[in-house]
Amino acid sequence: MSMPRPRSIARELRISLGLTLLAFWLLAAGLAFSVMQEEMGEVFDSALQETAERLAPLVIDDLYTREDTSAPRKLTALRENVPDEYLTYQVRDGSGRVLLHSHNVSADPYEAPLVEGFWSGDEKRIFTVAAVSGSIFVQVADSLDHRREASIEGVTALLMPLLLLLPASLIAVSWFVRRNVSEVDRLKRVIGLRDSGNLAPIDLKDLPIELEPIQQSVNLLIKRVDDALEAERSLTANSAHELRTPIAGALAQSQLLLSELQDGQTRDRARQVDAALRKLSVLTEKLLQLARADAGIGKSAVTSDLSTILDIVMEEFLRNRQSGSVLHYHRPEKMVLSREVDPDAFAIAARNLVENALAYRLPDTHVDVHLKPDGLRVSNLTSTKTLLAPEKLRQRFVRGHSLHPGSGLGLAIVERLATQMGAQLELTATPLAPDQSRFDASIVFRDP
Template identity: 60%
Template sequence: MSVKSRSIAKQLILWLSGALFLFWLLAVGLGVSVMREEFGEIFDSSLQETAERLVPLVVDDLYLREDTTTPRKLTALRGSVPDEYLTYQVRDADGRVLMHSHNVTPDPYPAPLTPGFWEDESRRIFTVSAVSSSLFVQVADSLDHRQEAALEGMTALLMPILVLLPISIAAIWWIVRRALLPVDRLRAEIAMKDSGNLSPVELDDLPQEIQPISQSVNVLLQRLTSALEAERELTANSAHELRTPIAGARAQVEVLLEELPEGSAREHAKRADGALRRLAALNEKLLQLSRAEAGIGAGRETNDLVPIVDMMVDEFNRSGPLKGRIRYHRGTDDHLHWPADPDAFAIVLRNLIENAGLHGLGEAPIDVFVEDGQSVRVSNASPALSDAELSQLRQRFARGNDRAPGSGLGLAIADRLVTQMGASLVLSCRSRNGRDHVFHATVQFGEPAA
């Protein structure tokens, strides 16, 4: 079960943006709460001041009137004004309305005739008494007015979020990406390390928090390099040391074969000779593997690889078990220029041709194609192979389902060297006529790096 990787930068951006948004909402909520309280004090002060200033004016006006039995409605000095929120009434001690503003009905307010503030669901009323509590002036303010003022204040605080939040997210993204840039560089450097690139991580400007990671990686790479070098030296030295005794044993067995008459002893000697031949071939592959692990594939200068193909095809066609079986296909003016080591490319081609000879069907011919500036392909008749089997052939000591002799190292060595050259080894098996299959091993070259 695969675990989906998470990005530190993405998490930081999301969490910081979310925290910023929540803190802003909290600040707006506290601001609105304070505004409502302050607005209430301001409106109450205005309400009280208006009522107290109306008292002397109302008393003088009422005492100048003769008829006080019907409520008097004051006429507005201006036309209809939609935003008039304050209304007032003048009532006597019995609760009758003696005078009221033009924007309120003559029905008395539900507020009691008690000096001070009173509030219901729609209005806040301030009552003040005059003339020994025989007259009462009541000034009312609409609560919708107060709610509207608080709502407009809250909207004024929330509106900047629509503009500032995207800008803040962009700023957070830029800051986080810039802060994590050393981490990305370290990740890229570590990702480049493999058995062919074990050079130390050289990043001197890393932050203090991740410098120990770089140092630990370098220590690990140094220990791994030492272990691989020891393994390569052991393989190469062992193979070199085995060459001489294997060659001497083969010579002794060949002399013995010449001296022994036909019989069981001679058959045993033949089997011993075959075993020594297989051991010599395996020893040769181990030498090639040690050279491949040493990274000899990449060349310092660009070479034309077509003459090497010519030489290898001619060598196999002149002698050995594949004599006369190789068909060579190339144009007279074909060239294949690539920065690859000639000896390494010769090892690759030798392994591909030997693999085709060992695992091909019967005595079927082997085709070698050179495509000008693009690829070298070795093809042979083969049993059907699935994609999984083709992928497995690149591994060391991996072999197909046939019983042909071989060490299982040829394609692994070729794949390793081709990768060092900056090219790719493409393995495929295709049907030729609905029954027979053809195995293709293609060294695919791309455009060389500048």
């Protein structure tokens, strides 16, 4: 089932104005044609009547000078092969018999009655003049086809300019609509650039007065959202900072307590407390990173060598006894990755990708970290059962099935920072065996 086409104000304006303009043009042409047809009819009738009245005395004189009136007399044409002879005439007596007729009509009497005035049939319009006390009738006929032809030629002459003017009018309407709607498009584009990473007020100059309230309302909404996000970030950062010290102290006390207790139920409970404190410490650290990511630290005006930043991060992991033995760092010699990115933001993103791979790798497998010309890729083998859809893994507080402690914020933080750094987080899972897949998490920078 196809999706409905989205509405467009500009398109609807062009269509409605174009159809309205076309309707008015056709209405004007119809009215003009109606008036023209009526006036042309009056002109034709006037010419028909005047011809009959001027012809009547002439044919009467001709009849009285002629001796034989028993058979209809046909007048010969003065010129042969004259085109477009539309008027014909007959002279009839009181009984209807044809006494005289023009060369371009037969001797069969017209269908018109012998009554003075106009009469219309299917093919002719006839004007009748009575003479000699109503004993002689002169009938002059005009072809209705001629009148229709004249009307068609008239309306054609009227519509021909319309065929040229109407497209020009539609083009002008479209141009004016596009020109005026361009201000709406400009405001739409600027509003579309606003998100939680860009909450700068909109300051468009020379906006039409109809759009000024929209700009003011959007700016007011942006300020409210910015205030709410800032309050949320401040609460998260302050809470995490305040929790760091007591958690670290509690962890130290739990370690001291474990060293003093003998094996038994009390020591097991102490281990549970220690594990809970470590999980809380990890969550606190991730919340701090999330607060910094929400603050928009990813972009920088200064170009940084990110390959050096990655070297420092990897050195920290490689020195650790647990992670160093399973990490394989692939760094081509003399490769430099330079971007206008905040070093701390890139370090946080890289550290989260490596930590995620270490947490979800299969036992006795390693983690590969590749420095690429366009970014960073971290790969690990994992169980297919622990994998979730990439769309879900990008969400906050969502994590795969693993016994390793985690907060479900690592990939969400990387997603947020990658967007700010002008990069993209790509997550792919490639099945290798019935219960084994290779999981790749990559930060791919767009062209600098």
